[in-house]
Amino acid sequence: MEPVIVVGGGLSGLSAAHSVLEHGGKVVLLDKKPALGGNSVKASSGINGAGTDTQARLNISDSSQSFYDDTTKSAGQLARSNLITALTSNSASAIEWLTKNFGVDLSLVSILGGHSVPRTHRGTGGAPGWAITSTLMKKLAVEEEGSDQRAKILKNSKVVKFLQTGNKVTGVEYEDGQGQTLKIQGPVVIATGGFGADFSSTGLIATHRPDLMQLPTVNGDHATGDGHVLVTSLSSDPGVLIDMDQVQVHPTGFIDPAQPDAKTKFLAAEALRGVGGLLLKKDGTRFVDEMEKRDIVTAKMWEVIQNGQGPVRLVLGLHAATELKTHCDFYVSKGLMKKFNNLQEVAEDIQIPLRDLQTTFTSHKSYASGQEKDPYGKTHFHNSDIHEEEPFLVALITPVVHYTMGGILVDEDAHVLDASGKPIPGLYASGEVIGGVHGKNRLGGSSLLEAVVFGRIAGKRAADYVTN
Numbered sequence: 001m002e003p004v005i006v007v008g009g010g011l012s013g014l015s016a017a018h019s020v021l022e023h024g025g026k027v028v029l030l031d032k033k034p035a036l037g038g039n040s041v042k043a044s045s046g047i048n049g050a051g052t053d054t055q056a057r058l059n060i061s062d063s064s065q066s067f068y069d070d071t072t073k074s075a076g077q078l079a080r081s082n083l084i085t086a087l088t089s090n091s092a093s094a095i096e097w098l099t100k101n102f103g104v105d106l107s108l109v110s111i112l113g114g115h116s117v118p119r120t121h122r123g124t125g126g127a128p129g130w131a132i133t134s135t136l137m138k139k140l141a142v143e144e145e146g147s148d149q150r151a152k153i154l155k156n157s158k159v160v161k162f163l164q165t166g167n168k169v170t171g172v173e174y175e176d177g178q179g180q181t182l183k184i185q186g187p188v189v190i191a192t193g194g195f196g197a198d199f200s201s202t203g204l205i206a207t208h209r210p211d212l213m214q215l216p217t218v219n220g221d222h223a224t225g226d227g228h229v230l231v232t233s234l235s236s237d238p239g240v241l242i243d244m245d246q247v248q249v250h251p252t253g254f255i256d257p258a259q260p261d262a263k264t265k266f267l268a269a270e271a272l273r274g275v276g277g278l279l280l281k282k283d284g285t286r287f288v289d290e291m292e293k294r295d296i297v298t299a300k301m302w303e304v305i306q307n308g309q310g311p312v313r314l315v316l317g318l319h320a321a322t323e324l325k326t327h328c329d330f331y332v333s334k335g336l337m338k339k340f341n342n343l344q345e346v347a348e349d350i351q352i353p354l355r356d357l358q359t360t361f362t363s364h365k366s367y368a369s370g371q372e373k374d375p376y377g378k379t380h381f382h383n384s385d386i387h388e389e390e391p392f393l394v395a396l397i398t399p400v401v402h403y404t405m406g407g408i409l410v411d412e413d414a415h416v417l418d419a420s421g422k423p424i425p426g427l428y429a430s431g432e433v434i435g436g437v438h439g440k441n442r443l444g445g446s447s448l449l450e451a452v453v454f455g456r457i458a459g460k461r462a463a464d465y466v467t468n
């Protein structure tokens with residue numbers, strides 16, 4: 001039996017590989033880097049699921065319809081109902097797959113911007129991306145050692161070409177760590193991730209969003225859109241790229257005071273705002289509903305920065321910092337967040353009068369209690385009971401290239417489609433490399449989900465293709 005070839009060892013490639021094995025196939029997974037994980041191991045806020053056991057236990061009423069509605073609203077005029085249905089209707093089973101089949105802890109749920117209820121799952125340990133992805137990695141390594149030899153992992157192996165017979169994809173050509181060019185035969189799942197680090201002068205950002213070339217990124221250097229280029233370079237009936245100008249700029253990348261101009265930055269997890277972090281201008285006042293969608297928060301930040309009212313600070317009170325203690329301890333240890341013993345110390349650091357900060361926090365508390373209406377329309381408040389004598393955590397933040405919504409045109413079965421809309425035989429794609437799932441704005445927590453949902457679908461379809 002031919003193996004299914006999975007290109008990319010992030011969460012989507014790993015999900016596809018496990019899905020191939022579950023459906024009786026053999027799999028070879030290649031990654032160009034010396035270690036698997038991609039951007040998936042960096043994910044810091046969590047993975048979405050609607051109608052999960054965890055939500056039921058926490059008395060959160062949710063449904064795939066509500067998740068569909070939120071996603072469609074966020075996707076705007078670029079919403080594609082077939083892809084959104086696939087994402088949202090498979091979300092609870094994706095969470096269940098991770099928790100039951102792999103034992104991943106996803107027992108906590110928080111609300112991120114643009115969601116109508118809490119549905120972003122994470123565990124009690126460290127970053128959710130690492131917790132989920134490393135578990136799937138370890139399990140695949142165990143499968144590789146198994147007696148039936150149905151799984152093989154090739155690291156330092158960069159796929160440079162897809163092989164074709166007619167319009168059918170029949171394998172890949174790859175360069176190994178010794179510089180040799182080798183071939184493997186079999187249907188292919190592309191899971192190479194996005195192009196959020198492709199800043200070369202002829203690259204995908206320069207081509208589709210030249211205005212973002214000067215921005216920093218939170219992507220790993222692998223994210224150069226290899227899959228996008230490979231699929232459009234097919235010699236017969238190539239694949240198609242859609243929505244390539246839709247690049248998500250995340251509002252909160254940390255500015256590291258030790259290297260403020262670094263091109264690659266750490267992400268300040270969206271969950272920091274979810275637990276109650278406030279965004280403040282240089283004068284200590286707020287300027288946006290912190291729980292708004294990323295595109296809106298980013299646009300407001302640009303206004304602030306361009307009007308000379310920056311830098312923008314992210315400020316957490318004691319309860320918010322305690323709720324995300326593991327994250328915050330890590331950021332403080334990296335020098336990305338600074339701890340102050342009280343509000344007075346924060347005011348001294350920013351060099352503004354204490355009373356200005358007092359006004360900001362007292363007003364916010366009064367909006368949270370419903371005594372007054374928030375001028376920015378905020379309705380979800382969390383940990384807003386902040387006392388000025390308690391410790392605060394403060395970080396300088398800036399917008400960063402985060403996620404690329406555009407990518408390969410697929411259908412809801414993860415088939416790669418050609419320009420006439422027909423599936424290219426033997427070719428599937430999943431994860432950030434696919435386009436159109438999130439329209440013009442991805443909701444936080446929906447990319448890990450996309451990686452798992454479409455990875456599982458692609459793995460199943462590719463396994464069926466070999467065995468049928």
Ligand SMILES: Cc1cc2nc3c(=O)[nH]c(=O)nc-3n(C[C@H](O)[C@H](O)[C@H](O)COP(=O)(O)OP(=O)(O)OC[C@H]3O[C@@H](n4cnc5c(N)ncnc54)[C@H](O)[C@@H]3O)c2cc1C
Nearest residue numbers: 008010012032038039040045046159193431432445447448
């Ligand atoms: C800092 C950060 C935080 C995030 N937080 C969240 C979050 O909390 N929740 C959420 O839902 N999303 C989050 N995201 C987005 C999410 O992590 C990614 O979109 C998702 O993990 C992408 O998964 P993937 O498997 O498609 O790609 P990746 O995980 O990027 O993996 C792609 C893999 O393909 C390999 N590869 C690339 N080209 C080739 C080639 N030619 N040959 C062989 N291998 C190749 C790469 O080396 C890499 O290992 C975050 C992203 C970042 C950067």
